[in-house]
Amino acid sequence: MKSKNYEELLAQKGLKxxxxxxxxxxxxxxxxxxxxxxxxxxALAKEVDKSTLYRNLTSFEQAGxxxxxxxxxxxxxxxxxxxxxxxxxxxxxxxxxxxxxYCMEGLGSLQPKVPKGFKxxxxxxxxxxxxxxx
Numbered sequence: 273m274k275s276k277n278y279e280e281l282l283a284q285k286g287l288k289x290x291x292x293x294x295x296x297x298x299x300x301x302x303x304x305x306x307x308x309x310x311x312x313x314x315a316l317a318k319e320v321d322k323s324t325l326y327r328n329l330t331s332f333e334q335a336g337x338x339x340x341x342x343x344x345x346x347x348x349x350x351x352x353x354x355x356x357x358x359x360x361x362x363x364x365x366x367x368x369x370x371x372x373x374y375c376m377e378g379l380g381s382l383q384p385k386v387p388k389g390f391k392x393x394x395x396x397x398x399x400x401x402x403x404x405x406x
Contacts, residue, residue: 285335295319296328297337306341306349306364306373341373343398349373361395367403374403 336354
């Protein structure tokens with residue numbers, strides 16, 4: 273994606289175009305799997321300090337540019353794209369060997385039937401196994 277498209281995405285989401293946000297957006301858009309904070313800090317070390325990275329991750333998540341994944345390793349992972357909402361959920365594949373997390377598209381509805389009186393706020397499906405790289 274060209275620089276102008278990164279700028280358009282930030283503008284569409286109501287975020288100011290900054291050097292850090294441009295670098296972060298470009299990084300997420302080229303990655304095929306979710307990124308941990310440590311992954312992002314290593315990739316963007318020259319461009320961003322710790323607190324700026326946290327603030328921008330929060331802004332990106334609130335704006336719907338990325339979504340957070342709880343893969344039960346105790347380390348949050350972030351992937352490009354809006355948080356799965358009711359009707360457009362997707363599963364996440366977690367490699368048991370390298371702990372890489374991938375968004376899995378095309379798995380159909382992930383809305384389980386819950387007992388009467390229960391309200392679902394979020395559905396997160398984790399598929400565990402071994403990725404192609406391992």
